[in-house]
Amino acid sequence: LFDWHDPRSDALAAWKGFLGTGRLYPPLLAALKPAFLKAADHHSELAIYGDNYVSMLTVLALEQDDRFSVGELCLATHALDEAGLSQAARTLRQALQSAGDQRETYFQHRIVPYFRKIWPKTREHRTPVVAGRLAELCIMADACFPEAVELVRHWLVPVDSPYGLLHRLKGSGLCGRFPESSLELLGRVIGEGLPWVPRDLAGCLEAIVETAPGLKEDLRFRRLRVLHHVS
Secondary structure, three states, rough: OOOOOOOOOHHHHHHHHOOOOOOOOHHHHHHHHHHHHHHHHHHHHHHHHHHHHHHHHHHHOOOOOOOOHHHHHHHHHOOOOOHHHHHHHHHHHHHHHHHHHHHHHHHHHHHHHHHHHHOOHHHHHOHHHHHHHHHHHHHHHHHHHHOOOOOOHHHHHHHOOHHHHHHHHHHOOOOOOOOOHHHHHHHHHOOOOOOOOOHHHHHHHHHHHHHHHHHHHHHHHHHHHHHHOOO
16 A cells, blocks of 8 residues: 555555654564655655655664665655755754753764765755754754754855744854854855844854954954844
8 A cells, every 4th residue: 555656556645644643663664665765756745744754764864773774765865855855954953952961972973974874965955944944953953063063054055034043043152152153154044135134143243252252354244244234
């Protein structure tokens, strides 16, 4: 029933029914492996159940389940569209958050290998939606924030609505702890033409130069200050 290639099956209905449970059971997915990996090509057809599929695929890659090879997981992840990759990035952030006190270790041993071996490297995946999710992941990395920014910076582009992101960055205290990396992230995700000045941008920039006064002359800092009229 789950076989996408079997004309006698109704694979779409079968996968929707299974994914609707939201339960990740690796042995079953291993038994259904060819069909499970092929489901990535049908992500958009799965509609509201597509997010559960992407989450399962991403968790399998993070947990490095030896029943699925890196190559198999990589190909399936590369088949995802923008919405799918956005959900994958969201799953990464949730997994990191769930690591609690082990967040730094989880980042080093799970998130970093995932990005280096699984995450797509092509330019077409550099979109505002995905960039926003990856920026949230960086903030969640906390002590690993500088490494996180360096890890994903090539996928960071101006975000259409960065207001919530800026609010979280300001509240995290990361701008004062890691001013250079914070400025790097801001310089990449804050673009021109925003309908109104992000209220938290001033607080982020103030925290950056309070810790690292020399960055006040940085071209990235000057662009943000002038662009958004931050005194």
